[in-house]
Amino acid sequence: MNLRRARDAAIIPALSIVLALVFGSLIMIFSSPLILGLDLTLPLLAYKALVEGAFGSFGAVVSTIVNASPLILAGLAVGVAFKAGLFNIGAQGQFLTGGLAAAAVGVWLAHAPGPVAIPLALVAAILVGSVYGAIPGFLKAYTGAHEVVTTIMLNYIALYIVAYVVTGPLRAVGATFARTPDVGNATLPILVGANGHLGILFAFVAVPLAWWLLYRSTIGFEIRTVGAGPDAARYAGMHPRLLIVVTMAFCGGLAGLAGSGEILGLTGFMPAGYSTNVGFDGITVALLGQAHPIGIMFAGLLLGAMRAGAPLMQIEAGVPSQMVDVLQGAILFFLTAEVLVRYLFRIRAKSAKVAELQTVASSYGGQATPAP
Amino acid sequence: MRKHRYALGATFASLAIVLLAACQGNTGSSGSQSGGATSNLKIGLVTDVGTLDDHNFNQYSWEGAKAGAQAVGAAAPHSVVTTQSADYAKNINSFVSKNYNIIVTVGFALGSDTTKAAKANPNIKFIGVDQGICVDANGNPDSTFACKGDAATLLPNYQGLVFKEQQPGYLAGVVAASISKSGHIAAIGGTATVPAVPNYMIGYLNGAKSVKSDIKVELKYVSAAPDAKAFNDPAGGKAAADQLLSQNPDIDVLFQVAGKTGNGVLQSACDHNIHAIGVDVDQWVSTPDTKACTVVSAEKKLTKAVSDAIQRVNDKKDKGGTITLDITTDSVGLSPFHDSQSMITPDIQAKIDAAVKGLKDGTIKACVETPFGSCDNKNGQPPA
Numbered sequence: 055m056n057l058r059r060a061r062d063a064a065i066i067p068a069l070s071i072v073l074a075l076v077f078g079s080l081i082m083i084f085s086s087p088l089i090l091g092l093d094l095t096l097p098l099l100a101y102k103a104l105v106e107g108a109f110g111s112f113g114a115v116v117s118t119i120v121n122a123s124p125l126i127l128a129g130l131a132v133g134v135a136f137k138a139g140l141f142n143i144g145a146q147g148q149f150l151t152g153g154l155a156a157a158a159v160g161v162w163l164a165h166a167p168g169p170v171a172i173p174l175a176l177v178a179a180i181l182v183g184s185v186y187g188a189i190p191g192f193l194k195a196y197t198g199a200h201e202v203v204t205t206i207m208l209n210y211i212a213l214y215i216v217a218y219v220v221t222g223p224l225r226a227v228g229a230t231f232a233r234t235p236d237v238g239n240a241t242l243p244i245l246v247g248a249n250g251h252l253g254i255l256f257a258f259v260a261v262p263l264a265w266w267l268l269y270r271s272t273i274g275f276e277i278r279t280v281g282a283g284p285d286a287a288r289y290a291g292m293h294p295r296l297l298i299v300v301t302m303a304f305c306g307g308l309a310g311l312a313g314s315g316e317i318l319g320l321t322g323f324m325p326a327g328y329s330t331n332v333g334f335d336g337i338t339v340a341l342l343g344q345a346h347p348i349g350i351m352f353a354g355l356l357l358g359a360m361r362a363g364a365p366l367m368q369i370e371a372g373v374p375s376q377m378v379d380v381l382q383g384a385i386l387f388f389l390t391a392e393v394l395v396r397y398l399f400r401i402r403a404k405s406a407k408v409a410e411l412q413t414v415a416s417s418y419g420g421q422a423t424p425a426p
Numbered sequence: 427m428r429k430h431r432y433a434l435g436a437t438f439a440s441l442a443i444v445l446l447a448a449c450q451g452n453t454g455s456s457g458s459q460s461g462g463a464t465s466n467l468k469i470g471l472v473t474d475v476g477t478l479d480d481h482n483f484n485q486y487s488w489e490g491a492k493a494g495a496q497a498v499g500a501a502a503p504h505s506v507v508t509t510q511s512a513d514y515a516k517n518i519n520s521f522v523s524k525n526y527n528i529i530v531t532v533g534f535a536l537g538s539d540t541t542k543a544a545k546a547n548p549n550i551k552f553i554g555v556d557q558g559i560c561v562d563a564n565g566n567p568d569s570t571f572a573c574k575g576d577a578a579t580l581l582p583n584y585q586g587l588v589f590k591e592q593q594p595g596y597l598a599g600v601v602a603a604s605i606s607k608s609g610h611i612a613a614i615g616g617t618a619t620v621p622a623v624p625n626y627m628i629g630y631l632n633g634a635k636s637v638k639s640d641i642k643v644e645l646k647y648v649s650a651a652p653d654a655k656a657f658n659d660p661a662g663g664k665a666a667a668d669q670l671l672s673q674n675p676d677i678d679v680l681f682q683v684a685g686k687t688g689n690g691v692l693q694s695a696c697d698h699n700i701h702a703i704g705v706d707v708d709q710w711v712s713t714p715d716t717k718a719c720t721v722v723s724a725e726k727k728l729t730k731a732v733s734d735a736i737q738r739v740n741d742k743k744d745k746g747g748t749i750t751l752d753i754t755t756d757s758v759g760l761s762p763f764h765d766s767q768s769m770i771t772p773d774i775q776a777k778i779d780a781a782v783k784g785l786k787d788g789t790i791k792a793c794v795e796t797p798f799g800s801c802d803n804k805n806g807q808p809p810a
Contacts, residue, residue, distance in 0.1 A: 113523060117516060164569075217651035221619050228571030231534050232619045232652055236569035249515070316512060326619070326651050327535060329475055330512040361513075365506045365520035369470065374478075374507055375517075 063344050069395050070342070071356070074384035075101070081380055082373055100371035107366030108359035116247030120320070122358025123257035124149070127312035128336025129343055129350040130264050131187075131305040136345040137268055138301040139281035144190055144205025145309040146333025147212035152183035152310020153317040154216050157234050157324035158224060160317070164238025171240035172252075176314050183310015184303040186212065191302025195295035201302070209333070220326040232326035242319040253315025257354070260308060265347040267304075277301050309333060338386050357382065465740055467528055469495050469503035470521035472514070474533030476658075478507055481712035482685060483728065487532045487555045490732025497733060498740035503530075514539040522547055528739055530555065530732060534620070537586070538567045544584035551744065552584040553735045555728065556622070558748045558798060559586040573798075578747030585735050585744060590752040591622045592629030592792035592801050593785050594724035595683075597760050598703045599633025600781045601722055602679040603641050604774040605701055610676045612644035614667055614691045616656035616684035621800040623647070626683045626705065626724060628801040629792040636790075637777060644677065646670055648687055656687060663690030671698050679703065681724070692716035701766075708761035721769065723761040731757055750799050753785050 079097035086093035108118045128145045135142035156179040163171035190208060193199040226235040242252040268274040276297055279287040284294040312332060317324055339357055343349030360382070364375035388395050396402070471491045473484040484507075491503040504526075506517040514536050521529045522543060530553045531540045537557040544552045545565045560573040565580035577584065602611045613630050615623040631643050648666045649656035663684055671677055671694060680695040681703040682688030688705060695702035696719040704710065704723030713720070731751055738744040751757035760778070763770055770778075784790030793801035 107520065111523070113519075117519075121516070213653075217653050221651045226571060231621075236567075238569065248519070320512065320515065321538075323538075325511065325535060327475075327511060327653060329510045331510055332512075362516070365513075365517045366524070368506045369504045369520055369524060372504070375509055376507065379509065 060348075063346065063349065065401065066392055066395055067342050067344060067349070067353070067389065069399055069401075070385050070388035073388045073395065073398070074381050077384045078377060078381045082377065096371060096373065100367050100373040100377070103367040103370035104360065104363035106370075107363030110366075113247055114362060116250040117362040118355065118359045119254050120249055120251070120358075121361040122355045123254040124312040124316055124332045125335055125339050125357050125361075126257040126351055126354030127260055127308050127315070128332050129339030129354050130260055130347060131309040131312070131333075132336045132340035133343060133345040133347070133350050134264055134268065134277075134308070135301055135305045136340060137274075137281045138277045138298060139284065140191070140194070140298065140301065141202050142187070142190075142205060142302065142305050143202055143337065144187065144208050144333075145305070145312075145336040146331075147205065147209040148183040148186045148306040148309035149313040149316075149330070149333040150209075150212040150216050150328075151186045151313070152179040152306075153313030153328070154219060154324060155179045155182035155310065156240075156314035157237060157317045158219070160237030160240030161224065161235045161323075163240055164236060166239060168239045168241075168243070171238075172242065172318070175237070175240045175318055176311065179310045179314030180307040181310075183313065184307040187306015187309065188299055188303040191299040194302075195298040216324070216328065217326050220324055220328075224324075226323070234324045236323050237318055240318055241322055242315070249320065251315070251319030253319040256311055256315060258351075260311070261347045261351045264308075268347065273297075273300070309336070312336075335382065338382050341389050342385060464499035467495075467498065467500040467736075467740060468524075468526040469500055469528045469530070469736065470524075470526040471503055471505045471530040471532065472517045472521070472536065473505065473507045474535055475508050475511055478505055480686075481709075482707060483532050483555065485712075486707055486728035487530060487732050490729040491530050491736065493729055494733035494736025497737055500740075511535060515542070518543045522550060527551060528553065528736060530736075531557070534558075534622075540584065541565075541567045541581070544581045548583055550583060551739045553732060553739075554584065554586045555732060556588060557586040558588045559584060559746075576747070578745055580746075582746035584746050585738070586748040587731050587735060588748055588750050588799065589622075589726040589731075589758050590750060590792070590799060591625035591724075591726070591758070592632075592795075593753045594726070594758045594760060595626035595629025595681075596633035596636075596785065596790075596792035597778060597781055598626075598681055598722070598724040599630040599635075599643075600637055600777055601760070601770075601774070602630070602681060602701075602703060603634035603637035604777055605721065605769055606638075606641070606679045608676040608678045609638060609640070610642040610644075610674060611679040611681075612646065612670060612674070612677045613681035614663065614670065614684055614688065615645070615647045616687055617649045617652050618647050619650070620652045620656075623683050625793070625801045626681075630681055630724075632793055633781065636781070644670065644674060648684060657685035659687045660690035660693070663687035664694045665690070667691040667694030668697075671695075671700070679721075681705070689713050689716070692720060695719050704761070710761065710764045717765070720764075721766040722763050725759055725761045726751075727757050727759070753782065 082097045082100055083092050086096050107114055109115055131145040132142050156175045159175040159178040190201045190204040193204050194201045220234055221232040224234045226233055244251055276292045280294045280297045287294050339350055339353045342353035360378045364378045367373050368375045469491055471488055476484050478488055479485055495503045508517055528551045532555045534556045540552055540554045559577040560568045560571055561575035561577050561580055562568040563575045613627050615627050618624050627645050634641050634643050655662055679701045682691040683705050692702045693716055696716050701721045702719045704720050706726055709723045710717045710720045796802050
């Protein structure tokens with residue numbers, strides 16, 4: 055029964071991936087140098103290198119996991135919000151502010167013992183990410199400001215907060231370009247391979263945690279009820295407004311944790327020009343994972359593998375690493391164009407739709423605010 | 427159940443189509459080697475965030491890698507284009523994992539990750555474009571920026587190439603002051619927080635003053651941070667220049683030091699019918715839209731620098747450490763004047779030649795330098 059449900063849930067994402075790979079092949083073929091004629095072997099070469107770069111060696115597998123962990127956390131930050139009927143586009147901002155908080159505390163405690171510095175830096179990242187997530191939750195719950203709009207704006211604000219703090223108060227004296235000092239002893243220990251830092255554990259702990267929260271706890275039941283119908287939830291004696299704020303804070307904390315892993319585990323400092331798309335990629339991960347923690351884990355691993363393999367694809371096949379963005383965009387397209395996929399593969403629609411996603415979609419038309 | 431069989435069948439069918447298509451293609455696309463190959467060095471290049479055809483650092487470093495590979499008779503180099511700054515280390519390590527012999531990394535932002543990679547892989551040669559190497563006594567990136575470690579002995583496999591921007595900036599200032607009729611010129615920089623930018627601008631200021639001591643020089647920065655607004659926003663650059671020129675209509679020469687943001691500055695100069703000076707590369711060539719008003723560019727000869735560094739490795743004459751490339755080796759300087767040659771009277775050419783000679787023999791200093799070779803710019807602002 056459960057297996058069958060999982061298969062039903064996985065069929066559209068799986069087919070979307072296949073279609074995206076086909077679409078990517080066509081792009082590669084038609085953008086190969088025309089002088090040589092259309093190079094029909096190119097996609098094969100490229101995908102082979104992509105797989106080799108992601109799974110070809112022990113180091114490659116570690117790289118895949120390291121790339122996947124922040125994507126899984128960001129995917130959960132978007133996916134759990136989906137369950138409450140919220141479209142959290144703000145994972146990027148929550149990720150950046152969380153990373154900044156981790157960097158700030160890490161720099162502050164750079165010479166403190168690691169067992170003190172690391173937990174405090176992580177807690178700071180989770181707290182700041184939570185607060186940054188709670189802001190749009192609060193605005194949604196108590197003023198009706200749509201979270202899609204507010205989170206997008208908050209993403210920009212986060213970008214500028216980082217630029218200000220790193221070029222201003224936290225700027226390393228003597229560095230040739232604007233960056234924070236090193237986080238020193240707050241650097242996450244390497245557990246496996248060359249760069250498999252402690253942060254990769256967080257993702258794989260967060261997945262069962264999110265699953266338990268959503269499907270085995272009272273608050274998770276309430277979150278899902280709010281997602282399915284805020285008014286019904288209120289009628290049942292729940293507090294939709296409070297739940298929205300709490301859910302967004304939880305999601306922000308996850309995204310903030312993802313940011314701390316990148317800063318404390320990989321770069322070791324925060325540069326002013328720090329650029330990443332993890333928060334936005336989290337949206338693709340959440341949709342591909344059908345907003346289910348287990349699905350999100352697999353989706354995160356897939357996208358992480360693509361990120362890990364991209365450089366080798368460019369080296370071996372000469373296909374720019376941006377092709378991964380194309381593939382990701384195509385996956386997202388086919389996921390949202392579910393009708394098209396069902397038509398292409400002759401699959402009848404499931405009777406039960408993912409109710410929360412429909413709430414998310416319908417909330418664009420107003421009536422987004424739960425009545426007091 | 428039936429529907430799943432369909433789905434499965436369709437999946438395999440579509441996969442088969444891809445494989446079929448893949449298998450019947452022509453095969454002649456492997457990299458062609460230049461004649462007389464004498465070296466089996468594998469050369470890879472990691473760009474900074476952006477594209478390989480950015481008409482700027484990435485592109486001309488890449489040209490340099492190709493030229494260097496050809497010069498030593500190695501196979502054509504491969505590249506990885508970085509799409510986000512979080513990926514620097516991963517991209518460098520991809521070349522390491524494929525046993526490349528020379529890895530070129532482009533831009534100061536990759537310096538820290540290149541240092542770590544150079545320490546971890548002593549048998550691989552690294553070339554860092556625009557990277558001053560700052561290590562502690564153990565050869566790790568120095569978190570205090572005291573740079574006490576001797577990079578040349580600790581990391582003999584890592585050449586960090588930096589340029590004295592103040593020298594081409596100085597020459598640009600000489601040209602600007604010489605062709606200005608109003609005695610009022612300007613420069614627009616991306617951000618004062620990246621030393622290369624104030625280096626150019628302070629050199630420009632000093633060069634201009636050397637020609638006309640009473641010249642008015644406006645120095646403006648468009649952003650407080652090294653962000654997209656500073657270097658990747660042509661519309662913003664144009665707006666900033668438009669504003670400056672509307673407030674100071676007598677400005678008749680405008681120097682851009684702001685990457686792609688600066689391309690908007692050049693556009694504004696053309697719109698206002700005044701002279702423009704390009705930066706980093708020969709912008710008369712690289713940004714043809716604005717070549718009508720681009721008199722000259724203050725250049726870092728990136729292609730030559732990277733190609734030379736690769737040849738040093740091939741000849742086993744490479745030494746590690748920060749290598750400051752300056753005008754004595756013609757690694758920086760002015761681009762050709764192209765269409766504007768007629769503006770450069772013998773008198774102006776004499777001034778330029780005198781400045782070049784003075785900078786080369788050390789009788790002229792483009793600016794007061796810090797121990798690291800940058801212009802002294804303690805407050806982040808050039809002297810007014």
